Amino acid sequence: MQDLFFVFTMLTLAQFWNLLAGYGGLVSVGQQMFVGAGAYGVFAAAILWGINPVAGLAVSALAALVLALVSAVFVFRLNDAYFAIGTWVVAEVARLSFAQWKAVGGGTGTSLPREARRNMWGTEWVEEVTGLRAAAAMDVVSYWLALGLVVATIGGIYWLMRRRTGLALAAMRDNPQAAASVGLDARRIKLAVYVTSAVGAGIAAG
Numbered sequence: 001m002q003d004l005f006f007v008f009t010m011l012t013l014a015q016f017w018n019l020l021a022g023y024g025g026l027v028s029v030g031q032q033m034f035v036g037a038g039a040y041g042v043f044a045a046a047i048l049w050g051i052n053p054v055a056g057l058a059v060s061a062l063a064a065l066v067l068a069l070v071s072a073v074f075v076f077r078l079n080d081a082y083f084a085i086g087t088w089v090v091a092e093v094a095r096l097s098f099a100q101w102k103a104v105g106g107g108t109g110t111s112l113p114r115e116a117r118r119n120m121w122g123t124e125w126v127e128e129v130t131g132l133r134a135a136a137a138m139d140v141v142s143y144w145l146a147l148g149l150v151v152a153t154i155g156g157i158y159w160l161m162r163r164r165t166g167l168a169l170a171a172m173r174d175n176p177q178a179a180a181s182v183g184l185d186a187r188r189i190k191l192a193v194y195v196t197s198a199v200g201a202g203i204a205a206g
Contacts, residue, residue, distance in 0.1 A: 015150075015200075033071070
């Protein structure tokens with residue numbers, strides 16, 4: 001079950017990378033900053049504010065969203081290889097910044113509080129229904145969260161790519177000048193894909 005959990009989270013990250021680089025043509029080598037932001041979001045929510053880790057996934061999404069919007073101000077001034085290098089530089093700045101955040105472990109790491117793990121939504125119900133111990137019940141809840149996320153991700157991207165927005169995205173990837181000539185707003189659509197892939201990576205990390 002833990003192996004499948006790992007497969008589901010990696011598949012989710014791969015799908016959002018494919019949306020960004022494969023369909024959108026935005027080759028970023030800085031996706032790790034959104035993964036880090038999502039993970040730090042859950043830990044900050046639980047450690048600093050006492051938020052349930054499952055609800056903390058919303059904080060993961062918000063942290064990745066904010067970081068994506070801030071980084072977009074810089075990286076969307078660049079194109080092609082310069083865009084890729086720019087995302088790597090911004091990711092490195094984010095890494096160095098998060099490493100200074102001692103309250104959630106900084107560069108040394110930390111663990112979720114025991115109370116946060118024990119009280120994770122759904123754990124108590126799984127214990128009652130299955131008779132599993134708390135640690136195994138947490139694995140079950142995490143497994144189903146990861147499975148739900150990967151199914152929603154694949155289904156959502158499949159749905160998107162069969163709509164006009166998906167066709168516009170593919171057109172801009174293949175020929176930006178021709179797409180712009182028929183009125184497509186390349187910057188707006190690519191920014192939407194960049195932010196979406198960032199938020200998805202943040203939730204997967206959480």
